[in-house]
Amino acid sequence: MKYPGNITGPQFANSDLLEFTFKGAELTLPLPEIPANDRRVDDVSTIKDFSEVDTESWERSSDNSPCYTLVTQKWNFEDAKTFDDIASCWFEVTLMEVPGEMQESLSVLSPSLLKKYLIESFSKALEYEKDEHLEEPDWPKAHNSFNYKCIKRSSLDWMQIQVCFSTDSQPSPLAFIPIDRRFVLSISFHMSSMHYADRKNPYSDELIRQLEFDLFDEYLQNINLRYTAETRQQIKSVC
Amino acid sequence: MTIKNRFSFKLELKNFIYFSHSTTGSNGRAIKIHKDLFLPFFCGVDPKTHDGQFIIRQIEQLRTTPHHLIMSAGIRFRSPGYTQQLQNLQDNTERMLTVKNVQIMYRISQEAGDRTPTVYIEQARIVDKGDNNSAGFYSRNKLPTGGRGPVTKMKEISLEHRTVFINGLADSLDEAMAQSGNSSSVLFYNPAKVCNDLGVWGAGSRSSITNDAIKELTEGLQLNKSKKVKWVIEGEGGGILTKALKNVKGSLTDHKFKITNPKSDTPKLLQAITEKKGVLPEMFLTHSQNEMSLIATASHKEALIKQIGLLPVDKGMRKKIVSKIESNSDEVKPIMQQATIGVGSKNVTFVQALNSAGIYRK
Numbered sequence: 001m002k003y004p005g006n007i008t009g010p011q012f013a014n015s016d017l018l019e020f021t022f023k024g025a026e027l028t029l030p031l032p033e034i035p036a037n038d039r040r041v042d043d044v045s046t047i048k049d050f051s052e053v054d055t056e057s058w059e060r061s062s063d064n065s066p067c068y069t070l071v072t073q074k075w076n077f078e079d080a081k082t083f084d085d086i087a088s089c090w091f092e093v094t095l096m097e098v099p100g101e102m103q104e105s106l107s108v109l110s111p112s113l114l115k116k117y118l119i120e121s122f123s124k125a126l127e128y129e130k131d132e133h134l135e136e137p138d139w140p141k142a143h144n145s146f147n148y149k150c151i152k153r154s155s156l157d158w159m160q161i162q163v164c165f166s167t168d169s170q171p172s173p174l175a176f177i178p179i180d181r182r183f184v185l186s187i188s189f190h191m192s193s194m195h196y197a198d199r200k201n202p203y204s205d206e207l208i209r210q211l212e213f214d215l216f217d218e219y220l221q222n223i224n225l226r227y228t229a230e231t232r233q234q235i236k237s238v239c
Numbered sequence: 240m241t242i243k244n245r246f247s248f249k250l251e252l253k254n255f256i257y258f259s260h261s262t263t264g265s266n267g268r269a270i271k272i273h274k275d276l277f278l279p280f281f282c283g284v285d286p287k288t289h290d291g292q293f294i295i296r297q298i299e300q301l302r303t304t305p306h307h308l309i310m311s312a313g314i315r316f317r318s319p320g321y322t323q324q325l326q327n328l329q330d331n332t333e334r335m336l337t338v339k340n341v342q343i344m345y346r347i348s349q350e351a352g353d354r355t356p357t358v359y360i361e362q363a364r365i366v367d368k369g370d371n372n373s374a375g376f377y378s379r380n381k382l383p384t385g386g387r388g389p390v391t392k393m394k395e396i397s398l399e400h401r402t403v404f405i406n407g408l409a410d411s412l413d414e415a416m417a418q419s420g421n422s423s424s425v426l427f428y429n430p431a432k433v434c435n436d437l438g439v440w441g442a443g444s445r446s447s448i449t450n451d452a453i454k455e456l457t458e459g460l461q462l463n464k465s466k467k468v469k470w471v472i473e474g475e476g477g478g479i480l481t482k483a484l485k486n487v488k489g490s491l492t493d494h495k496f497k498i499t500n501p502k503s504d505t506p507k508l509l510q511a512i513t514e515k516k517g518v519l520p521e522m523f524l525t526h527s528q529n530e531m532s533l534i535a536t537a538s539h540k541e542a543l544i545k546q547i548g549l550l551p552v553d554k555g556m557r558k559k560i561v562s563k564i565e566s567n568s569d570e571v572k573p574i575m576q577q578a579t580i581g582v583g584s585k586n587v588t589f590v591q592a593l594n595s596a597g598i599y600r601k
Contacts, residue, residue: 036289039410041417059385067385074414083293083339085368088411094386121383128380128391163382166412167392168372176384186384192370192411197432197446199337205371 001218004207006080009089010034012218018044020070023051024180024231028224029093034075037085041074050183055097062125066097070185076194077211079202086201087208090165090190095183108178109231110238111150111157118176119145122161129164140164140171151175151220155227156235158220165190170209173216177223180231189216248361252350255359259590262299264354270301272360272589277596278534283341283365286593290339295590297338303347303356333361342366365438369431372412374452374479376403376459377426379416390416393425398463401425405456407474407502408434418473427456429476437478438502449479456483460491467493474532477503484511491515498524500532506539506546513550521556526567537568 003009015030034042045068047053058066071093076085098108098117107113123142133139140146146161156178162171169192177185191212195201227235255271257263262270285291336343344362349355376393390412402424406415408431415428429452436449456479464487472480477498484491495518498505505524512519526532536543544561 038285038288038290039414061383061385062381062388063383065383065385069386072387076410083297085339085410088370088413090387090411090413092386094384096384118383125381125383126389164389165387166372166390167377174384184384186382186386188386190413192372192413194368194370194410196337196340196368197366197435197448198342 001215003077004211005203006082007077007086007203007211008035008080009077009215010075012215012222015222018071019048020045021049021051022180022183024182024228024234026226026228027179027185029071030219030222031071032073032091032219034073035078037076037078039074040076041072043069043072045070050095058097061096063099063121065099068095069093070095077191082202084196084199084201085194086203087191087193087211089192089212090188092188094186094188095179096186097183103181106181106234106238108181108184109156109235111159111178113238114176114178114184115145115148115159118159118161119148122146122163126163147171153225155232156239163188166192170205173213175216175220177225179225180227181234187216187219189219191215248346248348248359249350251361257588258360259295259299259588262358263588264357267355268299268301268303269353269355269357270298270360271357273362274589276360276363277589277592278538279363279365280341280589281593281596282534283363284593285597286590287597294338294341298336298343298360301336301345301358303358337366340365340367365435367408367431367435368410370411372428372430374428374430374433374448374455376455377412377416377428379422379426381422387413390426396459396462397466398425398459398468399466400468402469402471403427403459404471405429405473405476405480407476407500408438419471424471427459427476429479433479434475437482438475452479453482453486456480457486460484460487460494464489464491465493469495470497472496472498472501472508474500474502477501477505477508481508481511484508484515484517487515489515491517494518495520496523500526502532502535504539505536506542509543509546509550519550519552521553522560523552524560524563526563533567533570536564537572540564540568 001011010032012030012032015032018029018031020027031044034040055066058068061067069092073091075089077087077089079086102108107117140162146163149160151158151160158175158177160173160175163174164171172190175187179185189212191208193201193205193208251273254274256274258270258272262268284294286295333344333346342364343360345358345360347356347358349357376396377390378393379390380388382388404419404424405427406418406429409415409418410431412428416426419426430448432446433449433452436445460483496512497520543564547557547561550557
């Protein structure tokens with residue numbers, strides 16, 4: 001990634017690699033080497049093998065599905081000339097176990113069924129903001145499937161939507177990757193512009209938002225997911 | 240510490256010490272700093288971190304020859320009178336260096352005993368950064384796929400039976416929410432600018448952001464005056480609450496206040512809570528071994544103990560909290576001593592004192 005202006009930040013192509021094992025797939029996630037800023041967060045799951053994992057004690061989502069965070073990172077992007085921190089970034093990778101009936105019907109492995117399930121769930125969860133931004137037709141909402149985007153992959157497509165992570169911010173990307181019949185991976189990446197009390201950020205909010213989406217795309221390109229023969233067979237049966 | 244003019248600067252000369260070993264003038268560059276700046280520096284700059292080391296390096300790079308005294312190639316001659324005028328201007332001008340979250344004010348002067356023109360650092364201020372989010376009451380929403388859900392500003396501030404967390408210094412709304420450690424509590428977002436304005440080593444002035452934040456919190460308190468609300472106040476959060484409580488009309492008899500890791504003027508906060516008849520639960524003041532908070536508390540220990548003596552709380556509890564404050568203050572005594580004695584010791588540079596006090600960081 002060539003950063004615009006004098007911005008400096010991690011290079012996803014040079015990340016460490018994390019391997020996770022599932023019953024139906026092997027996942028390799030890049031773990032960016034983040035700058036040594038004060039108050040940074042760099043947490044990685046100690047569990048690497050999820051093939052027979054018990055999800056009973058996991059946290060619950062708004063739909064009461066068990067969820068577990070694999071990676072949480074927070075760092076700041078700097079300006080190489082002024083050395084000011086110009087944007088902070090929260091990056092999170094979470095694993096969700098889908099309900100039992102979806103596991104039985106292999107819905108996770110069907111892009112159209114997974115899309116339907118996720119859009120309906122998000123419409124319900126984000127119901128509170130349905131009356132906001134009505135004058136902006138492109139604002140991600142249920143009517144435009146939260147700006148749904150299909151990410152083409154050779155075996156099984158991934159999907160991306162947009163969600164607003166705070167009242168005063170612009171929507172950020174959120175991607176979903178079907179892992180096997182039991183799990184879906186979600187990846188969120190949220191950048192916010194930083195301002196020191198006495199000096200203005202030289203980079204516009206638009207530039208930082210564009211950077212957020214570019215970095216997100218680059219991160220997704222560096223993820224490697226290898227399905228087992230059984231999962232490939234299951235994908236064929238539902239697609 | 241404020242040095243208003245050249246006269247007061249001259250009076251303070253004995254309190255300046257060399258900044259670091261590489262700035263003692265032996266290799267041409269001399270930088271001195273007022274020793275009273277030790278505590279704000281200790282709390283804002285950790286020489287063990289990347290950012291802290293970077294700030295120190297930038298200060299060490301300060302030039303003693305300002306740009307207007309360097310003759311550029313196009314200028315062939317400057318009269319001695321004009322040069323003297325520029326020199327006088329230099330001697331009386333205060334300059335500023337801003338590196339990351341530190342803003343220092345300095346002047347260049349050659350005083351008795353200085354081998355070379357020397358940089359004198361007279362003031363330091365911590366100027367933390369923040370995001371675009373405004374102060375207000377926020378709550379966390381869950382997502383169907385888990386993970387960190389959106390944080391949204393509450394449209395109706397109904398706090399009945401809720402716990403409200405007022406954050407300490409945080410550079411973003413996300414970080415403020417994470418500080419609370421409880422995703423079901425309401426957050427009153429206290430932006431970094433407000434923390435800087437109202438903190439123990441605050442700017443002493445109030446920006447419009449700070450005034451708006453105080454107004455927002457006052458409205459929340461006023462609207463929920465007769466409701467049952469629990470407040471948890473972290474670090475610098477006490478500053479804004481003290482100001483808001485002063486503006487509330489009536490009493491807050493059903494509001495409970497718990498203060499954790501205070502980094503504001505705690506005696507004033509306790510006084511404001513008592514005046515509004517707020518409830519202080521058992522162990523209303525706790526520390527989680529945060530060195531900055533312990534220093535802040537120790538720096539006004541006497542006033543705090545006096546204020547606790549006036550509180551309408553159980554005598555046993557009062558005794559327990561006072562003894563806790565005493566033992567906490569003892570823990571940071573070495574840092575306080577470093578600030579008053581260590582920094583003044585002969586041949587000890589400011590950075591050296593910062594490094595030695597580093598063993599007390601937790």
